[in-house]
Structure formats: C-alpha cells, structure tokens
Amino acid sequence: MPPSDGMISRKTVLKAAAALGVAPLLIGGGVALAREQAGSGQAPGLTPDCHDGDDPTIEQIEGPYFKPNSPLRSSMVNDGPGTRLTVSGYVFGRACLPISGVLLDFWQADDGGNYDNVGFTFRGHQFTDANGAYKLDTIVPGLYPGRTRHLHVKVQAPGRSILTTQLYFPGEPRNNTDTIYDPRLLMNVRQNGQVREASFDFVLDVPQTPGTPSPTPTPTATPTGGPTTPPSGTWAPGKAYNAGDRVTYSGVSYVCLQAHTSMVGWEPPNVPALWQRS
C-alpha cells in the first residue's frame, strides 16, 4: 500500500505509545523517533518514517566474524573499555505491525576493533518482546582497517528466513569511504550523559494483514518429513532448550544451536538459526 497522507501509521502509533526518555540530542543529524521525545513534558510528535508497505530492511554481507551459539542475553557489556551504547527499536512486518518472538543475533568488534573469535565477547542473541521491541546494551564498536563503525545482526521472524545486515552510526568520517556502508542502515543516535542511545527499526519481508489485532506468530504448517509423516517427535513448544540439546521432529533429528524457549512457529525446520539437522 502506498503511504497515506493524513493517516497515522501503526508504527507511528506504537512509537508514540512507547515513548520514554528525555529530549534527544541527535548526533550527526537524523530523524528523532517519537518515543525519544517524551519525558520532556511534551506530547510525542508523530514520526512519518514508516508506512504500510515500507521497503524491508536491506541485507548486507555477513562478513568473516559471525559464529553460531551466541549466548542468550540482552547485555554484552563487560569490564573492558568502551563507550556505553544502547540499541533499541522494533521489528515490523510489511504492514508495519510489530512482530514478537523475532530472533536478533548481534555481534560486533570490541573497543579496540577486534572480534572475539574464540569466545563470545560482544556476541549475544535475544528475542523481541510481545510488543515487537528489542533492546541491546553494549559498547560503541571500535574501528578496524577497511571498515566504518558498524554492528552486525541477524534478524529472523518465526518461521521466516534470516535477514543478515549491519547497522551504522551517523557522522562517522569513514561512512564516506566504506564501500559496504549504506545510509539506509543508519541508526538514530543521541548522547544521554555517558551513554550513547541508538535506535533502529527493522522491517522484515513478512506479509501481514492490516487490521489484524495480534502480531504474534501464526502456527506454520511444516512440510518436512514427507507427506505421510505427521509432525511428531520429542520437540515441544514452551520448553527451554540449550545449545547441544537434541530433538526429533517429523522423524528428523535436530541439534540445538542456541539456547531458547521454543514456541509454535519455531519448529526446528523453520528456524535454522536455532536447530540444525543432525
């Protein structure tokens, strides 16, 4: 659907409803999100930066430093050096409805521009909450040769394919010379005391029916296991699985790649980020 003049998008309403924080001091320009304008005694403004039918968030290369099995956590902060950074926002589908239970797997360089390829420093995954929101506590990633400042992330709605992309910071000199950089992936960033607060909303290529009251994942028919094999096995929704756990589903064995609590729509064949056929 094309953007509709004079009509408030669902995303805008959601942002206004979720408004919190203090008046923003934006770094390097950018559009203030409505939720950043509350707390100042003013009604949050409307932010017409998303309409039903918005283009999905673009993909970018994974790069050489992704590794599976990141820990389930929303904070990657440790005792090391670095400027504190929060990254928050929502994950939407094509109709600007938020999606709950979306897997976000972040990885980034440390303050010195190095990736931890042995352990899981500055690696972590989380799921959007019932409102489709996420929040990451971390530090500003350091620079390393050949790249501008960036975060890596994989985003996957239940039963959908993985979006691999990167997020960027406004006002970075290297944004002008990094050939991978794309301004469509710029975060809004403001300074709040000692903490840099960034926001970014993902739009996934997930079809949605406008007017649907609940954005929760719909159960997905899983065709694996052959047409005569009904879905069955040891996998069950609502269970806490750890990396390395093994289950069967429709006669196929899977090993768990990342700790998570299972849910309908997250059946092993649907979520390659969580379950690997074994």
Ligand SMILES: [Fe+2]
């Ligand atoms: Fe990187």
